[in-house]
Amino acid sequence: xxxxxxxxxxxxxxxxxxxxxxxxxxxxxxxxxxxxxxxxxxxxxxxxxxxxxxxxxxxxxxxxxxxxxxxxxxxxxxxxxxxxxxxxxxxxxxxxxxxxxxxxxxxxxxxxxxxxxxxxxxxxxxxxxxxxxxxxxxxxxxxxxxxxxxxxxx
Amino acid sequence: xxxxxxxxxxxxxxxxxxxxxxxxxxxxxxxxxxxxxxxxxxxxxxxxxxxxxxxxxxxxxxxxxxxxxxxxxxxxxxxxxxxxxxxxxxxxxxxxxxxxxxxxxxxxxxxxxxxxxxxxxxxxxxxxxxxxxxxxxxxxxxxxxxxxxxxxxxxxxxxxxxxxxxxxxxxxxxxxxxxxxxxxxxxxxxxxxxxxxxxxxxxxxxxxxxxxxxxxxxxxxxxxxxxxxxxxxxxxxxxxxxxxxxxxxxxxxxxxxxxxxxxxxxxxxxxxxxxxxxxxxxxxxxxxxxxxxxxxxxxxxxxxxxxxxxxxxxxxxxxxxxxxxxxxxxxxxxxxxxxxxxxxxxxxxxxxxxxxxxxxxxxxxxxxxxxxxxxxxxxxxxxxxxxx
Numbered sequence: 001x002x003x004x005x006x007x008x009x010x011x012x013x014x015x016x017x018x019x020x021x022x023x024x025x026x027x028x029x030x031x032x033x034x035x036x037x038x039x040x041x042x043x044x045x046x047x048x049x050x051x052x053x054x055x056x057x058x059x060x061x062x063x064x065x066x067x068x069x070x071x072x073x074x075x076x077x078x079x080x081x082x083x084x085x086x087x088x089x090x091x092x093x094x095x096x097x098x099x100x101x102x103x104x105x106x107x108x109x110x111x112x113x114x115x116x117x118x119x120x121x122x123x124x125x126x127x128x129x130x131x132x133x134x135x136x137x138x139x140x141x142x143x144x145x146x147x148x149x150x151x152x153x154x
Numbered sequence: 155x156x157x158x159x160x161x162x163x164x165x166x167x168x169x170x171x172x173x174x175x176x177x178x179x180x181x182x183x184x185x186x187x188x189x190x191x192x193x194x195x196x197x198x199x200x201x202x203x204x205x206x207x208x209x210x211x212x213x214x215x216x217x218x219x220x221x222x223x224x225x226x227x228x229x230x231x232x233x234x235x236x237x238x239x240x241x242x243x244x245x246x247x248x249x250x251x252x253x254x255x256x257x258x259x260x261x262x263x264x265x266x267x268x269x270x271x272x273x274x275x276x277x278x279x280x281x282x283x284x285x286x287x288x289x290x291x292x293x294x295x296x297x298x299x300x301x302x303x304x305x306x307x308x309x310x311x312x313x314x315x316x317x318x319x320x321x322x323x324x325x326x327x328x329x330x331x332x333x334x335x336x337x338x339x340x341x342x343x344x345x346x347x348x349x350x351x352x353x354x355x356x357x358x359x360x361x362x363x364x365x366x367x368x369x370x371x372x373x374x375x376x377x378x379x380x381x382x383x384x385x386x387x388x389x390x391x392x393x394x395x396x397x398x399x400x401x402x403x404x405x406x407x408x409x410x411x412x413x414x415x416x417x418x419x420x421x422x423x424x425x426x427x428x429x430x431x432x433x434x435x436x437x438x439x440x441x442x443x444x445x446x447x448x449x450x451x452x453x454x455x456x457x458x459x460x461x462x463x464x465x466x467x468x469x470x471x472x473x474x475x476x477x478x479x480x481x482x483x484x485x486x487x488x489x490x491x492x493x494x495x496x497x498x499x500x501x502x503x504x505x506x507x508x509x510x511x512x513x514x515x516x517x518x519x520x521x522x523x524x525x526x527x528x529x530x531x532x533x534x535x536x537x538x539x540x541x542x
Contacts, residue, residue, distance in 0.1 A: 022324035023307055061326040061473070063308030064272045080234045081418075081463050082385040082449055118310065118467055119421075120273050121237040123385035123449070124392045133275045 004033060004040045012047045022048060022058060026065050034074065035066040063117070071106045071113035073151050076130045079116040082123035087140075091127055092116070094141035098148055111152070163371065163379045163395045165359045166352070170246050175291045178252040181361045182295055186216060186260040193357060196365035197377030202228060202313070202350035203420065203445040204520070208357060211347055214337040215261040218345035223263035225254050226341065226348040228318060230271045232310040233421035234467065235447035238381040239351035240274055241393050246355060247284045251301060253354030255292060256361060257347055258299045266301040267341075269318055272308045310471035311521050315340075315348040317473070328475045329519035352381055352446075373399035376438030386418075386449035387411040396437075403432040405448065413453045416535065421447035422464040423524035426457070428535040457536035462490060464528045472521060479522025482513040486529060493541060500541045507533065 011028060015021045025048070029040050036059050045052035059065045066074075077083075077092050096102060099112050106113040122128035125137035129144070136147055181189060194209030215223060227250060231239040242250060254266040268281065285301055292299050304322055311317045312327040319341050321327040340346025349357075356378065360368050372378045376398035385391045388409045396405070406414050416428045419435075419442050427435050427442070435441055451460070465487040474480045489506040492498040510526040517523045533540050 019324040020322060023321065024305070027305060027307060058324065058326050061309065062272075062306075065307050079463070081460055082235055084459070084463065085386055085451075085455065117273070118471065119232065119234040119236075121231060121240045121271075123235050123237055123383060123447075126385065130273065130276075135276050 001037075001039050004029060004037070005043055007032060008040070008043050008047050017048050019048070019050065022050065022055070023062075023065075026055075026059055030065055034070040034072060035068060037069075041067070069106065069110075072111050073131050073154075074113045074115060075148075076115045076117035076120070078118075078120040078122065078126070078128045078130075080119035080123060080126075082119075083127035086126040088127040090141050091129070091139045091144045095144055095148060098145055112148070163397060165363070165379060166242060166249070166355055166381055166395055167245055169362065170248070175248065175252060175288070175295075177358060177362045178255055178291070179295055181252075181256050182259055182297055186262075189256060189260050189361070190216065192365045193360060196360045196368045197372075198353070198356060198360060198368070199376070199439060200350055201352035201356055201380060201445070203233070203423070203443065205439050205443050208349065208353055211337055211349070212257055212260050214335075215263075215345050215347045218261075218338055220345050222265075222342075222344045223258075223261055224341045224344055224346040225257045225261070225263045225266040226315075226318065226322075226336075226346055227254055227266065227268040227351055227354055228313060228315065228348055229268050229274065229351050230306050230309075230313045230318060231274075231351070232271055232313055232471075233423065233445050233447055234464070235385055235418070235421045235449045236383045236445055238383050238393050238446050240277075242351050242355050242381070243270075243274070243281065244277055247281060248288070249355040249358040250351055251284065251288045252361075253349075253356075253358040254301060255288075255297070255299050256357065257349070257354070259297065261345070261347055263347070264298050264300070266299065267304050267322065268301060269304050269306060269312070269322060271306045271312075275305060278303065278305070309473075310467075311473045311519070314519050314521065317519070318348060319346065326473065328473045329521075331518070350445075356380075371397050373436075373438055373440065375440040380446060382444075382446045382448050384409050384448050384450070387414060387452040387455070388450050398438040399440075400437050401433060402427050402435040402437065402442075405437070406432055406450065410450045411452055414450050415453045415455070416451045416457065418449040418451070418460065418528070419447070420444040420527070421449075422467050423520070423527060425527050426460075426531040426535060457532055457539040458490070458494065461528060461532045461540060462487070465490065465525075468521070468525050476516075476518040476522060478513045478516040479518065479525070482509055482517070482522065483525060485509060486525065490540060503533065503537075503541060 045055040122137045127139045128137045198208045199205040309327045314329045316330040317327040336346040469483040472479045472483045510529040514526040
């Protein structure tokens with residue numbers, strides 16, 4: 001927590017308390033912590049002088065500002081119809097089996113979270129997924145296994 | 155074949171001088187009024203989805219009296235099946251930045267912002283690098299204009315311009331009542347032009363080739379060409395630049411696999427066009443307006459699955475502010491599930507249809523209003539698939 005606290009304080013020192021700093025600050029915390037803890041949200045509220053309910057309301061509005069704990073690597077498999085037409089389901093079940101988690105769950109070692117995402121914008125190279133910010137396209141179950149294995153060793 | 159000539163259109167991605175901003179430099183030598191009038195002559199309409207005349211938007215913003223004005227590039231490309239803005243920003247970012255700069259010059263703005271969707275964060279470094287090069291160039295032209303990058307956090311409705319502005323100001327991306335429109339009261343209450351990535355790039359194309367050349371493409375209502383994101387059951391998935399005024403039949407013949415039974419044009423908020431309407435459906439502002447998403451379905455595909463996925467998508471992405479959309483999206487989803495399972499009689503679908511049409515007139519923004527588009531068009535053309 002001390003780390004998040006100093007991150008927030010440092011941010012406010014540089015950028016100020018203006019409301020338009022809220023999203024960039026929340027993004028930065030997510031980048032470091034993988035999610036926004038209650039403590040972090042309260043600290044942001046206090047530092048930017050915004051009611052904590054509003055900070056939570058804003059954070060929870062956005063898909064990529066998670067308010068529940070996530071793994072170090074967040075796998076987001078695209079679920080748009082173009083991906084579903086190209087055996088997205090097989091890729092999903094393969095990853096799920098490999099990591100022994102269902103969609104929405106995190107591995108016990110806190111390394112991976114498995115999620116589905118709305119259109120990632122790679123329909124011509126479907127199916128696609130993101131792991132944190134990295135994009136992978138034209139997936140097959142084998143290719144997905146390979147990628148996850150590489151992340152396991154990171 | 156006529157389509158052969160359409161296929162060869164390469165305006166957006168062609169003539170990309172790698173290091174110099176020549177067209178920009180030349181354009182900045184002209185007067186703002188001259189530039190705006192050329193843009194109006196060209197008939198360019200917004201390439202996002204709505205299709206508002208771009209020249210007029212700039213003209214309105216120019217007329218506003220304010221010390222501070224903004225130019226925003228809407229790169230929150232979240233419509234399902236669309237990926238053309240991503241390709242533009244990756245391959246020809248300087249065209250977009252030039253378009254923004256000329257807009258700033260015309261309306262009297264010194265600051266531009268790119269609102270990039272979170273999912274495109276992988277190209278953040280690439281864009282920041284391009285911004286560095288851009289700033290060096292405009293300094294040489296003695297033109298005071300800077301562009302910043304703002305990252306989105308994952309929200310479909312942020313593509314709506316007033317919601318996008320709310321998001322940039324640090325709030326939930328909830329659409330606002332209009333008027334006032336952003337051109338008079340936008341970011342931080344200042345006059346703001348919000349244009350789609352492709353619109354800025356196309357404006358830049360017009361400044362390079364001239365309105366007259368641009369008008370040779372397209373139809374009287376829909377000038378020029380546009381990028382289409384083609385996916386699904388196609389031989390040739392990817393980005394294709396086509397003349398506006400093309401029929402769906404031409405596109406299907408050119409790109410579709412065998413036995414295409416329908417094309418979803420415009421993504422989740424667009425329309426399902428069944429095979430019997432391919433020949434008569436024209437893509438353009440006189441026919442089907444679209445942001446460019448086209449997904450082909452062959453006769454093995456389930457239209458129920460498509461509709462179900464779109465309704466789930468809307469239920470998730472509805473901002474929740476207005477009741478018709480918040481409740482409507484959920485009830486439509488539950489409704490088709492119940493009919494499919496036999497928990498509700500097939501006549502219940504008529505109730506759902508009424509609900510969708512009500513949303514069209516009573517929802518606050520384009521998201522809720524457009525749910526009826528896929529719902530009605532898929533239902534009417536593939537009723538058996540939805541019901542049984």
